Amino acid sequence: MTNARAAGPDAASFRYRIGFGTWVNDMRPEPLPLDQWPSPRFDDLTVEGLFRTLDTMAAAGYQYLDAFGLWGTNDYPPDIVSAFADRERNRRVERVLQAARARGIEMVLPLGVFTWGYGRIIRDDPAVRGLDDRGQPHPHAMCGARDRAWGYLERLIDTFFARHDFAAVHLESADLGYCACPECAGRDGSVAYNARLNQRAAQYIKSRWPACLVYVCPINWAPWGLGASGQQRTFTAEQMQAVRALSQHIDLFMDQGHRGRFIDDCGIAELACAYGTSGGLWAYHGCRMDRLSYLLPYPTRAARHLAEHHRLGARGALVYQGPMVNPAVELNSTVAGLAMQDVRRDPAELIGEAIDQLYRPVTQAAADSLAALFASLEEAYFGAWDAGRFTAGQAMEVPGEFCLGPLFNTFADPPVFLLEPYLDAFGRQALKTALRGALAAAEDLHGAFDDGGRLRRLRRALQVMAQLLSAVMLARGEAGGS
Ligand SMILES: [Zn+2]
Numbered sequence: 001m002t003n004a005r006a007a008g009p010d011a012a013s014f015r016y017r018i019g020f021g022t023w024v025n026d027m028r029p030e031p032l033p034l035d036q037w038p039s040p041r042f043d044d045l046t047v048e049g050l051f052r053t054l055d056t057m058a059a060a061g062y063q064y065l066d067a068f069g070l071w072g073t074n075d076y077p078p079d080i081v082s083a084f085a086d087r088e089r090n091r092r093v094e095r096v097l098q099a100a101r102a103r104g105i106e107m108v109l110p111l112g113v114f115t116w117g118y119g120r121i122i123r124d125d126p127a128v129r130g131l132d133d134r135g136q137p138h139p140h141a142m143c144g145a146r147d148r149a150w151g152y153l154e155r156l157i158d159t160f161f162a163r164h165d166f167a168a169v170h171l172e173s174a175d176l177g178y179c180a181c182p183e184c185a186g187r188d189g190s191v192a193y194n195a196r197l198n199q200r201a202a203q204y205i206k207s208r209w210p211a212c213l214v215y216v217c218p219i220n221w222a223p224w225g226l227g228a229s230g231q232q233r234t235f236t237a238e239q240m241q242a243v244r245a246l247s248q249h250i251d252l253f254m255d256q257g258h259r260g261r262f263i264d265d266c267g268i269a270e271l272a273c274a275y276g277t278s279g280g281l282w283a284y285h286g287c288r289m290d291r292l293s294y295l296l297p298y299p300t301r302a303a304r305h306l307a308e309h310h311r312l313g314a315r316g317a318l319v320y321q322g323p324m325v326n327p328a329v330e331l332n333s334t335v336a337g338l339a340m341q342d343v344r345r346d347p348a349e350l351i352g353e354a355i356d357q358l359y360r361p362v363t364q365a366a367a368d369s370l371a372a373l374f375a376s377l378e379e380a381y382f383g384a385w386d387a388g389r390f391t392a393g394q395a396m397e398v399p400g401e402f403c404l405g406p407l408f409n410t411f412a413d414p415p416v417f418l419l420e421p422y423l424d425a426f427g428r429q430a431l432k433t434a435l436r437g438a439l440a441a442a443e444d445l446h447g448a449f450d451d452g453g454r455l456r457r458l459r460r461a462l463q464v465m466a467q468l469l470s471a472v473m474l475a476r477g478e479a480g481g482s
Contacts, residue, residue: 145179
């Protein structure tokens with residue numbers, strides 16, 4: 001039994017409460033400072049991170065965990081099945097699958113559709129390789145007009161399901177681009193082509209596993225960028241036709257909103273399936289940043305965004321998780337989970353419940369003080385974001401998704417979240433003041449909780465973040481005074 005049955009009525013709750021890993025090592029309790037993104041590892045610490053995430057999610061009422069990288073990352077072999085032959089990996093993955101079920105959470109099969117996973121296949125079998133928009137061989141995508149390409153995808157799906165009876169599939173076709181040849185996006189346009197690819201994949205899955213929840217993430221179907229309204233350009237009426245056709249064949253269209261949503265408020269009701277988002281604001285953690293080198297709580301914003309998206313008609317949410325050893329990540333995830341079960345609840349009440357659950361405070365004053373600490377940091381950091389800095393640099397909406405460091409890198413990540421466009425000199429100074437207050441408050445809270453080491457980890461995260469901030473301010477010539 002999943003936690004679905006514990007949910008409240010649809011009128012105040014999300015029907016599909018999904019945690020998004022994103023990649024398995026993004027949840028890892030310790031960093032991998034030298035690993036390129038995404039790291040293909042699946043070791044005991046990967047498993048530990050997944051277990052911790054499942055524990056947090058189960059306590060907060062999530063139903064599904066969607067995590068890429070269980071068996072492969074970029075390079076499934078042409079025979080497909082040999083990617084699943086590593087006994088040690090299979091043993092670990094099996095432990096995770098069982099742990100999820102034991103906690104009432106279903107693991108999602110995240111599936112790149114013609115991109116993500118096919119790098120080796122298009123090298124070894126160039127006939128299935130797609131073309132980019134200049135007519136050159138595509139670096140990542142297979143061509144949707146090649147039957148043999150569909151054969152690879154279907155074999156991959158079959159092999160996944162042979163290993164585990166997945167309750168849900170996440171389809172994603174364009175994150176690394178798509179084929180633009182004259183039979184694919186070159187003819188249909190990117191939205192109609194990607195809708196067509198996902199529809200065919202969904203039909204294949206539904207024909208064989210009719211009860212499986214199928215959702216589609218349209219990342220990169222259309223460019224991010226502001227329209228005349230000053231907001232993200234949404235799908236045109238013609239593009240919406242293709243999306244509506246797709247919506248007949250899937251359960252959920254997950255318009256995540258990395259830099260604004262693709263479907264406008266009116267378009268939500270046109271879909272034949274449910275509509276979902278990623279809750280308006282989320283940190284992307286990667287695997288290289290030290291897990292206790294930052295503390296970025298956004299529980300109030302998460303709860304407010306989820307309530308707003310629910311009001312607009314969203315009934316699914318793909319909420320980003322992360323390394324749960326980080327106390328802010330854990331709080332963000334917990335509050336979002338609670339909010340999805342009843343969007344009418346006040347964010348402060350949800351945060352109070354999460355603190356009671358996670359920290360077991362000895363006194364109400366201690367709980368209030370900790371809530372105030374998180375609130376002050378949330379406001380000091382996210383309150384200092386300025387839409388003008390984001391739109392001026394990139395003509396895009398305020399993230400959505402913000403990456404703590406660069407995605408592609410092979411050395412410990414710099415703390416780009418302390419730099420422009422996120423924070424300017426004024427914001428850094430305000431954050432310094434907030435960190436000073438938080439460090440003092442955390443010191444005073446010593447002994448106030450039965451928290452499994454959470455306050456200690458919180459203090460370390462504050463300390464290292466303060467140190468990183470000091471380094472940035474020194475390098476920028478902003479460190480004068482105290
Ligand atoms: Zn093509």
